[in-house]
Amino acid sequence: xxxxxxxxxxxxxxxxxxxxxxxxxxxxxxxxxxxxxxxxxxxxxxxxxxxxxxxxxxxxxxxxxxxxxxxxxxxxxxxxxxxxxxxxxxxxxxxxxxxxxxxxxxxxxxxxxxxxxxxxxxxxxxxxxxxxxxxxxxxxxxxxxxxxxxxxxxxxxxxxxxxxxxxxxxxxxxxxxxxxxxxxxxxxxxxxxxxxxxxxxxxxxxxxxxxxxxxxxxxxxxxxxxxxxxxxxxxxxxxxxxxxxxxxxxxxxxxxxxxxxxxxxxxxxxxxxxxxxxxxxxxxxxxxxxxxxxxxxxxxxxxxxxxxxxxxxxxxxxxxxxxxxxxxxxxxxxxxxxxxxxxxxxxxxxxxxxxxxxxxxxxxxxxxxxxxxxxxxxxxxxxxxxxxxxxxxxxxxxxxxxxxxxxxxxxxxxxxxxxxxxxxxxxxxxxxxxxxxxxxxxxxxxxxxxxxxxxxxxxxxxxxxxxxxxxxxxxxxxxxxxxxxxxxxxxxxxxxxxxxxxxxxxxxxxxxxxxxxxxxxxxxxxxxxxxxxxxxxxxxxxxxxxxxxxxxxxxxxxxxxxxxxxxxxxxxxxxxxxx
Amino acid sequence: xxxxxxxxxxxxxxxxxxxxxxxxxxxxxxxxxxxxxxxxxxxxxxxxxxxxxxxxxxxxxxxxxxxxxxxxxxxxxxxxxxxxxxxxxxxxxxxxxxxxxxxxxxxxxxxxxxxxxxxxxxxxxxxxxxxxxxxxxxxxxxxxxxxxxxxxxxxxxxxxxxxxxxxxx
Numbered sequence: 001x002x003x004x005x006x007x008x009x010x011x012x013x014x015x016x017x018x019x020x021x022x023x024x025x026x027x028x029x030x031x032x033x034x035x036x037x038x039x040x041x042x043x044x045x046x047x048x049x050x051x052x053x054x055x056x057x058x059x060x061x062x063x064x065x066x067x068x069x070x071x072x073x074x075x076x077x078x079x080x081x082x083x084x085x086x087x088x089x090x091x092x093x094x095x096x097x098x099x100x101x102x103x104x105x106x107x108x109x110x111x112x113x114x115x116x117x118x119x120x121x122x123x124x125x126x127x128x129x130x131x132x133x134x135x136x137x138x139x140x141x142x143x144x145x146x147x148x149x150x151x152x153x154x155x156x157x158x159x160x161x162x163x164x165x166x167x168x169x170x171x172x173x174x175x176x177x178x179x180x181x182x183x184x185x186x187x188x189x190x191x192x193x194x195x196x197x198x199x200x201x202x203x204x205x206x207x208x209x210x211x212x213x214x215x216x217x218x219x220x221x222x223x224x225x226x227x228x229x230x231x232x233x234x235x236x237x238x239x240x241x242x243x244x245x246x247x248x249x250x251x252x253x254x255x256x257x258x259x260x261x262x263x264x265x266x267x268x269x270x271x272x273x274x275x276x277x278x279x280x281x282x283x284x285x286x287x288x289x290x291x292x293x294x295x296x297x298x299x300x301x302x303x304x305x306x307x308x309x310x311x312x313x314x315x316x317x318x319x320x321x322x323x324x325x326x327x328x329x330x331x332x333x334x335x336x337x338x339x340x341x342x343x344x345x346x347x348x349x350x351x352x353x354x355x356x357x358x359x360x361x362x363x364x365x366x367x368x369x370x371x372x373x374x375x376x377x378x379x380x381x382x383x384x385x386x387x388x389x390x391x392x393x394x395x396x397x398x399x400x401x402x403x404x405x406x407x408x409x410x411x412x413x414x415x416x417x418x419x420x421x422x423x424x425x426x427x428x429x430x431x432x433x434x435x436x437x438x439x440x441x442x443x444x445x446x447x448x449x450x451x452x453x454x455x456x457x458x459x460x461x462x463x464x465x466x467x468x469x470x471x472x473x474x475x476x477x478x479x480x481x482x483x484x485x486x487x488x489x490x491x492x493x494x495x496x497x498x499x500x501x502x503x504x505x506x507x508x509x510x511x512x513x514x515x516x517x518x519x520x521x522x523x524x525x526x527x528x529x530x531x532x533x534x535x536x537x538x539x540x541x542x543x544x545x546x547x548x549x550x551x552x553x554x555x556x557x558x559x560x561x562x563x564x565x566x567x568x569x570x571x572x573x574x575x576x577x578x579x
Numbered sequence: 580x581x582x583x584x585x586x587x588x589x590x591x592x593x594x595x596x597x598x599x600x601x602x603x604x605x606x607x608x609x610x611x612x613x614x615x616x617x618x619x620x621x622x623x624x625x626x627x628x629x630x631x632x633x634x635x636x637x638x639x640x641x642x643x644x645x646x647x648x649x650x651x652x653x654x655x656x657x658x659x660x661x662x663x664x665x666x667x668x669x670x671x672x673x674x675x676x677x678x679x680x681x682x683x684x685x686x687x688x689x690x691x692x693x694x695x696x697x698x699x700x701x702x703x704x705x706x707x708x709x710x711x712x713x714x715x716x717x718x719x720x721x722x723x724x725x726x727x728x729x730x731x732x733x734x735x736x737x738x739x740x741x742x743x744x745x746x747x748x
Contacts, residue, residue: 119593122593122596123604126647127647147647179647180589180650181646181649304641304644305638305642305644305645309638
């Protein structure tokens, strides 16, 4: 049976059981959208920007484990996806991004809306293709889905010229895939797994250090069983949050620059760091020359390139975390670590996170804590900066895949479109984007998408009128020279303003009016006692997005903080630690 | 430390840019890279010479292995292997000193490919060090152009015969 390239693309998506496409049409991709016009098995979500489409597909993928699909046009359509692809690539998110391209005979001629998409996207994708022969199209699409979703997952881009979309072909979408250069190792080395079990048994101060790989490999269940069996204290990277419930007695919290006292002291005092699916990111380790000096390190990861890159590892185990942990579980023995449990417990007890912040206005951590009370089972997405750290530290995460955040690339503007994608994939759960007033404006156009799709996504804007995290650095390390971080600043403001005051001009935009302009619900919370009533009000709205602006303390800081270049035990715990 | 990697890759367009892009993107030092098709027309062999300490080199190998189009990697740094490079050298050669240059070329077993009124072109095949030496020696004669192919390498053939069943001869 003969069909066009465009029809083959849709057949491929059907065969891969794709139910949602996030996209934006344009000249070079009209043939594929034309097939979608009458396709009933797939829902096309029209975002307002291609970056929003990729982040939405990312949120869909992270919250479910399924591959997110993006369909955009050539040139600017493709270049607009780059930040989204880089975000997904850094955090190992499976995405297949299909881009239209100018017809093959025009490639290289600087045709209208032409870009070297494969060249531009190469460093930010796991792999990419330019299809120049219709005979390859089916195989390439099959490989794209296979590569995106296996091994260490990641985005794969397929660039399809318009003439290829229109050509007739007799080829079909293959059922099997064979790539001679790509054979991700899944089963771990049994000898190494035994050695790891031995080392854990003998350890006096062991610590599990978990990352995003635990969520990706769906091994939260087996990991929790291992913690029950061994009673070993656990710390988490930003991406690993949710591996244990935040309130679990053995959970010491997130480590790193804004990690908890217990987690950072734990990692510096441990004699065995058992890392699973994490890549020892610099924001987690601090100064590497001081990091976990007394510890032997076991490292499970599916990506060999993540092992012994930043820290040298004693027992590397390459493979799928779930398979390895399942093999490890029966041979694990409980180590005798009562005094270590006591020690870590004391750190936790004596240095809990404080939700109090300085200055007038609502304390941002308190907003997060109230969100946690009113919406105990939400999927939380974040933007990047203070909002991200407060969400990570103060929301009580219980389930896997419940914190969607741009950990590696640190993409402001990620959270809101990701929340849209997550809500589409999880209609029965509450999805909340915890945002700052700066980052929400990076993809605020997606309010239109959320309204049109009738999604009850809640956007909680912690409005301090600043690019808060940069301002915090400027306060601590640049003597309050708030250079280009005040979002209210106007020419009439005092030059070199170092603090907010009565003279501050009104903030723009008015987020409540903005929400209403899009036909979303808008609320503003000025007083702490109004937080819960407004959240409860928001809970009742189930057919459109809700924007809640919290006017928070303008100069609240995220504590604790390990200054850049310091060791993890050299934490500033709060304002009182500042000279 | 200098390292030599020989690898088999898919003979697709863009493979070379994936590899060179990996080096530039991650800040690795790449000295030379050569590519050519193998006996199997769907596979190319790429030989590259790079610099880095052991930790960096380990990462380079792992990162190359992550590329979908890379089929197989062999590290020829420590292994017994033959390394060859080809150089074309244009040198000033007034008639009265031609004889001298011929002699030098003869010592290095370089070929004379072309002779003009005041210059000549030599071809030399050998290890990179040999080519370095040759060009250094020619420097006083004024080398005006130098083209080097970059290294190609191959593991040596096994020199010990497999033991046959039944033991000694």
